[in-house]
Amino acid sequence: MNFLLQLLNGLQIGSIYALVALGYTMVYGIALLINFAHGEIIMLGAYTTVFTIQLLLAQTDLPYFVAIIPTIVICTLIGIIIERLAYKPLRNSPRISNLITAIGVSLLLQNTMMKIFGAQARSVPSIFHAKPLDFFGAKISVTTVVTIAVTAVLTILLQLFIKKTKYGKAMTATSEDYGAAELVGISVDRTLTMTFAIGSALAGVASLLYVSAYPQAEPMMGSMLGIKAFTAAVVGGIGLIPGAVLGGLILGIVEALTRAFISSKLSDAIVFGLLILVLLIKPSGLLGEDRKEKV
Amino acid sequence: MSRNKRLIYLINIGLVLILFAILTILEASGVFTRYTMSILRLVCINVVLATSLNVTVGNLGQITLGHAGFMSIGAYTAGLFAKGVEIGGQNGYLIGILLAGICAGIFGIIVGIPVLRLKGDYLAIVTLAFGEIIRVLIEYFDFTGGAQGLNGIPRMQNFSVMFFLAVICVTLMYSVMTSRHGRAVLAIREDEIAAQSSGINITYYKTFAFTLSAFFAGIAGAMYAHNIGTIGASVFNYNKSFDILVMVVLGGMGSFTGAVISATVLTIVPETLRQFNDYRMIIYSLLLIMVMLFRPEGLLGRKEFHITKVVDKIKTKFGKHSVEGGS
Amino acid sequence: MSNHVLTCNNVGIRFGGLQAVQDFNLQIEDGELIGLIGPNGAGKTTVFNLITGVYEPTEGEILLAGTNIIGKMPHQIVRYGIARTFQNIRLFDHLSVLDNLKVAANKDMRYSIFSGMFRLGNFWREEDEIKDKAIEILDIFGMSKHANKLARSLPYGEQRKLEIARAMATDPKLLLLDEPAAGMNPTETDELMDTIMLIRNEFGITTLLIEHDMRLVLGICERLMVLNYGKVLAEGNPHDIVNDQSVIEAYLGKGE
Ligand SMILES: Nc1ncnc2c1ncn2[C@@H]1O[C@H](COP(=O)(O)OP(=O)(O)O)[C@@H](O)[C@H]1O
Ligand SMILES: [Mg+2]
Numbered sequence: 001m002n003f004l005l006q007l008l009n010g011l012q013i014g015s016i017y018a019l020v021a022l023g024y025t026m027v028y029g030i031a032l033l034i035n036f037a038h039g040e041i042i043m044l045g046a047y048t049t050v051f052t053i054q055l056l057l058a059q060t061d062l063p064y065f066v067a068i069i070p071t072i073v074i075c076t077l078i079g080i081i082i083e084r085l086a087y088k089p090l091r092n093s094p095r096i097s098n099l100i101t102a103i104g105v106s107l108l109l110q111n112t113m114m115k116i117f118g119a120q121a122r123s124v125p126s127i128f129h130a131k132p133l134d135f136f137g138a139k140i141s142v143t144t145v146v147t148i149a150v151t152a153v154l155t156i157l158l159q160l161f162i163k164k165t166k167y168g169k170a171m172t173a174t175s176e177d178y179g180a181a182e183l184v185g186i187s188v189d190r191t192l193t194m195t196f197a198i199g200s201a202l203a204g205v206a207s208l209l210y211v212s213a214y215p216q217a218e219p220m221m222g223s224m225l226g227i228k229a230f231t232a233a234v235v236g237g238i239g240l241i242p243g244a245v246l247g248g249l250i251l252g253i254v255e256a257l258t259r260a261f262i263s264s265k266l267s268d269a270i271v272f273g274l275l276i277l278v279l280l281i282k283p284s285g286l287l288g289e290d291r292k293e294k295v
Numbered sequence: 296m297s298r299n300k301r302l303i304y305l306i307n308i309g310l311v312l313i314l315f316a317i318l319t320i321l322e323a324s325g326v327f328t329r330y331t332m333s334i335l336r337l338v339c340i341n342v343v344l345a346t347s348l349n350v351t352v353g354n355l356g357q358i359t360l361g362h363a364g365f366m367s368i369g370a371y372t373a374g375l376f377a378k379g380v381e382i383g384g385q386n387g388y389l390i391g392i393l394l395a396g397i398c399a400g401i402f403g404i405i406v407g408i409p410v411l412r413l414k415g416d417y418l419a420i421v422t423l424a425f426g427e428i429i430r431v432l433i434e435y436f437d438f439t440g441g442a443q444g445l446n447g448i449p450r451m452q453n454f455s456v457m458f459f460l461a462v463i464c465v466t467l468m469y470s471v472m473t474s475r476h477g478r479a480v481l482a483i484r485e486d487e488i489a490a491q492s493s494g495i496n497i498t499y500y501k502t503f504a505f506t507l508s509a510f511f512a513g514i515a516g517a518m519y520a521h522n523i524g525t526i527g528a529s530v531f532n533y534n535k536s537f538d539i540l541v542m543v544v545l546g547g548m549g550s551f552t553g554a555v556i557s558a559t560v561l562t563i564v565p566e567t568l569r570q571f572n573d574y575r576m577i578i579y580s581l582l583l584i585m586v587m588l589f590r591p592e593g594l595l596g597r598k599e600f601h602i603t604k605v606v607d608k609i610k611t612k613f614g615k616h617s618v619e620g621g622s
Numbered sequence: 623m624s625n626h627v628l629t630c631n632n633v634g635i636r637f638g639g640l641q642a643v644q645d646f647n648l649q650i651e652d653g654e655l656i657g658l659i660g661p662n663g664a665g666k667t668t669v670f671n672l673i674t675g676v677y678e679p680t681e682g683e684i685l686l687a688g689t690n691i692i693g694k695m696p697h698q699i700v701r702y703g704i705a706r707t708f709q710n711i712r713l714f715d716h717l718s719v720l721d722n723l724k725v726a727a728n729k730d731m732r733y734s735i736f737s738g739m740f741r742l743g744n745f746w747r748e749e750d751e752i753k754d755k756a757i758e759i760l761d762i763f764g765m766s767k768h769a770n771k772l773a774r775s776l777p778y779g780e781q782r783k784l785e786i787a788r789a790m791a792t793d794p795k796l797l798l799l800d801e802p803a804a805g806m807n808p809t810e811t812d813e814l815m816d817t818i819m820l821i822r823n824e825f826g827i828t829t830l831l832i833e834h835d836m837r838l839v840l841g842i843c844e845r846l847m848v849l850n851y852g853k854v855l856a857e858g859n860p861h862d863i864v865n866d867q868s869v870i871e872a873y874l875g876k877g878e
Contacts, residue, residue, distance in 0.1 A: 028416075032416075034416055034419070034420070086584055086588070089588055090587065090588065090591060093587075093591035094591060094592070095358075095415070095416075096352070096358060096544055096548065097544070097587045097591035097592075098587075099358065099419070100540070100541060100544045100545075100583065100587050101583075101584055101587040101588070103537050103540075103541070103583070104580045104581075104583035104584040104587065105580075105584060107576060107579070107580035107583070108577060108580035108581060108584065110576075111576035111577045111580060112577055114576075115573055115574070115577060223534075227423065227533065230420065231420065231424065234417065234420055238416075263435075265431070265434065265435050266431060266435060268427060268428075268431050269427070269428045269431035269432060269435070272423075272424035272425075272427050272428050273424075273428060275420070275421065275424045276409075276410070276421055276424055276425065276428075279410075279413060279417060279421055280409050280410075280412075283412065283413055283417065295488055295667070295671050295676050295708070467739050467740075470738065470739055470740070470741060471735065471738055471739045474733075474735075474737075474738025474739070474745060474749075475724070475728050475731045475733065475738060475748075475749075475752075476735050476738055477738070478717070478721055478724055478725050478728065479725060479728050481714065481716075481717055481721075481725075482714050482717065482725040485713075485714035485715055485716060485717060486712045486713070486714060486715075488676065488696075488708075488712060489708065489712035489713065489714065490714075490725065491676075491695070491696040491697050492674055492676070492696050492697075492700065492705070492706055492708075493697075493700065493705075493725055493726040493728075493788060493789075493791075493792060494697050494700035494701060494726060494728060494729035494792050495697055495725065495728060495729075496695070496697045497697070503735070549716075597716060
C-alpha cells in the first residue's frame with residue numbers, strides 16, 4: 001500500500017518535472033540552448049501564486065486556484081522578455097556564450113528576488129482542500145489527482161498543437177533547419193518567441209501545482225528543480241515532447257521511491273546516476289534517435 | 296634550447312619574481328592589510344581553478360559543469376590526509392596537495408572515460424550530474440564528516456607558498472598545452488574528425504585533457520581546504536562549477552592569460568563591492584550578461600600574452616632579426 | 623599480391639534504407655595514381671570514409687598491404703599509412719599552418735607528457751626535428767611563407783593545399799584526395815596537378831583521388847573508376863572511360 005502511495009507521489013512530482021521539462025525541451029529543440037533561467041520562471045510563478053492568494057484571493061470568495069491566471073500571464077511575459085533581451089541578440093554567437101548568459105539571467109532573477117523579498121520562504125494555505133480520495137484503500141490527495149490530470153491534458157493539447165496547427169508545424173520546421181524555415185516564409189523570430197511563451201506558460205502551470213504540493217516560495221527554489229527537469233528532458237530524449245513527459249515521470253517515480261525505500265539523502269545521487277546510465281547506454285536519450293555525423 | 300628561448304624563459308621568471316617582490320613589499324610595509332592578503336590567497340586558488348578548467352573548456356573545447364566535484368575530491372583528500380597522517384609543516388602540505396591532485400586525477404579518468412563519448416550539452420549535463428553525485432556521496436558518508444563537513448584541517452596560509460604553487464601549476468599546464476600532447480588536444484577542439492584522420496587518438500587525448508584538468512582542480516581544492524580549515528560538501532555544488540566556468544569564458548576560452556586575469560578580477564572585484572553587499576550579486580549577474588552580449592568571445596578571445604612578442608618588438612626596433620616560434 | 627597497397631573486396635555499407643555503396647572492389651598497386659569519379663551522391667566520399675575507418679562497412683573486407691583493417695579506428699588506420707583530405711575542408715582553423723602539420727606528425731613523436739611538461743631534452747630535440755620536417759613539406763607546396771599564420775586566415779586555394787600538406791605530414795603510403803580542385807580557378811588547378819604529380823613521382827606515394835574537374839582527371843590519372851548509385855559502373859583507361867556509353871549516360875542522366 002505504501003508502495004502504491006509512493007508511486008502516486010512520484011507521479012505527482014514527476015508530472016511537475018514533466019511540465020517544466022517540456023519548456024526546456026521545446027526551447028532546446030529550437031534554440032539549442034539550455035535555458036537555465038527556466039527554473040527561475042517557476043520561482044517567479046510560485047511568488048505570483050503566493051502573493052495573489054495572500055493579497056487578493058484570501059480577501060474574496062474565489063477559489064485559490066484562480067491564481068493560475070496571473071501566474072501564467074506573469075510567467076509568459078517574463079519568458080518573452082528574457083528571450084527578447086538576453087537570448088535573441090546572441091542567436092548567432094557561440095553556444096557557450098548562450099549558456100553563460102542563461103546562467104547570468106538565472107543568477108539575476110534569483111538575486112533580485114532575494115533582494116526584494118529576502119531569503120526566507122513565504123508560505124500559503126493549501127490550494128486544493130477537498131477531502132482525499134479513496135483509491136484501492138490508499139488515500140490520495142486531490143492535489144495529486146489534479147496535478148497528474150492537468151499534466152496529461154496539457155501534454156495532449158501541446159502535442160496536438162505541434163502536430164496539427166500551422167504554428168506548431170512552423171516550430172517543428174524551425175527546429176530542423178533555421179535557414180530552410182526562413183526560406184519557406186516562417187518567421188524564425190516569431191517562432192522562437194512563441195516557443196518561449198508556451199514553455200513559460202507551462203512553467204506557470206507547473207509552479208501553481210508545485211506550490212499546491214509544497215506550499216511556499218523562496219528565491220532559490222527553481223534552481224535544483226530546473227536542473228532536474230532538464231535532466232528529465234535529456235533522459236527522455238531532448239527535443240521530444242513525449243520524451244520530456246516520459247523522462248519527467250521516470251525521474252519523479254525514481255526519486256519518490258528512493259526517498260521512501262532507500263535513503264532520502266541519496267535520492268539526488270540516484271536521480272543523476274539514472275541520467276548517466278541512460279546516456280551511456282543510449283546517448284540520445286530513451287526516445288531519441290542516434291544519428292551518424294556526415295563527413 | 297636556443298639563446299633566444301633561454302632569454303624568454305629568464306624574462307618570464309624575472310617578471311614573476313618582480314610581481315612577487317612588489318606584493319611582498321606591499322604586505323611588509325602594511326599597505327596590504329590582512330584582509331587584502333586573504334583575498335590575494337583566494338586569487339591564487341581561483342587562478343589554478345580557472346586555468347585548470349580552461350584545459351577542458353578552452354583547449355579541449357568541451358563544456359563541463361562539474362569542475363567543483365574534482366575540486367572537492369582534492370579538498371577532502373588533502374583534509375583527510377592532513378588530519379590522518381600528521382606529517383605537518385610545509386612538507387606535509389605539499390605531499391597532501393600532490394595526493395589531492397592524484398586522487399582528483401584518478402576520478403578524472405574514472406569519470407572521463409565513459410562521459411567523454413558524449414558531446415556538447417550532453418557532456419555538460421552529465422558532468423553536472425557527476426559533480427552532484429560526488430557532493431551527495433561526500434555528505435552521505437561518515438568518514439568525510441558527512442553533512443557537518445570536515446573541521447580542524449591544519450591551516451596553511453603562507454602567501455609565498457600559495458603564490459609560487461599557483462605560478463608552477465599555471466606554467467606546467469601551459470607547457471603541456473604547448474607540447475605535442477597539447478597540440479593534439481587543440482586539434483580535437485578544432486575538428487575531431489580531421490584530428491582522428493591525422494592520427495590523433497581522440498579518446499586518449501580527451502581523457503588526458505580531462506584528467507589533467509581534474510588533477511589541477513584537485514590541487515586547487517587542497518589549497519582551498521588548507522587555507523580555510525573547514526570544508527563542507529555543499530560549497531562544491533553546481534553553482535561553484537558555474538562560477539569557475541564564468542571565469543574561463545569571461546577571460547576568453549582557450550587563453551591562459553585570459554583565465555588568469557579574469558580569475559583575478561572576478562575574485563577581487565566582488566570583494567571590493569562588499570559595501571554594496573545587497574546589490575553585489577545583482578551587479579555581477581548583470582555584468583555577466585552584458586559581457587556576453589557585447590563580447591561573446593570573452594574579453595581576450597583566444598589571445599595569449601607572450602613575452603616573445605614584446606621582445607620581438609623591441610628587437611625589431613633596434614634592428615635585430617626577430618625571434619621565431621612560440622612560448 | 624604483395625604490391626597491392628590496398629584491396630577492397632565486395633565492400634558495402636547501408637545507412638538505414640540507403641545502400642550507399644555496394645559490391646565495391648578495388649585493387650591499387652604501388653605507385654598508381656587513380657581517379658574515382660561519378661555523379662554527386664554516387665558514394666565516392668563514402669568509399670573514402672570506409673577506407674579510412676570513419677564508417678565501418680556492413681559487408682566486405684578492406685586489406686591494406688595484406689592486413690584486414692576493418693574495425694580499426696581512423697587514427698590506427700593512419701598508422702598503417704593511409705592519409706586523406708576532405709571534400710569540405712577540415713583544417714585546424716585556429717592553429718598555425720605549422721601546427722596543423724605538427725599535429726599530423728604527432729604519431730611519430732615519442733617524448734612523454736612529463737618531458738613536455740618539464741621541457742626535457744628530448745622535447746627540444748623532437749620539436750626541432752618536427753619543425754624542420756614540417757617546413758620541408760610546406761616548401762614542396764610553396765607555403766613556408768605562411769608557416770606562422772592561422773590556417774583559417776589562408777585563402778581558399780591555399781587551404782586546400784594545406785590539407786594535402788597535412789596529410790603528407792603523416793608519412794602516408796596511400797593518399798586519398800577528396801575533390802582537391804573544388805573551387806579552384808584554372809591556374810590554381812594547374813599548380814595543383816603539378817603538385818600531385820610531384821608527390822607521386824618524387825615521393826612514390828600512391829594516390830586515389832575524387833574529382834569532378836575532367837581536365838585534372840584526364841591530365842594526371844592513369845586509371846579511372848566510375849561510381850554510380852553506389853556501384854562501380856566502369857573501370858579502366860581514362861580515355862576509354864570517357865567514351866563509354868554507360869558512363870556518359872550516368873552523367874547526362876544526372877544533368878552533370
Ligand atoms: N552518415 C550518413 N548517413 C546517412 N546517409 C549518408 C551518410 N553519409 C553519406 N550518406 C549518403 O550516401 C550517399 C553517398 O554520399 P557521398 O558518398 O557523400 O556521395 P559523393 O559521391 O557525392 O561523395 C548520399 O546519398 C548520402 O546522402
Ligand atoms: Mg563527396
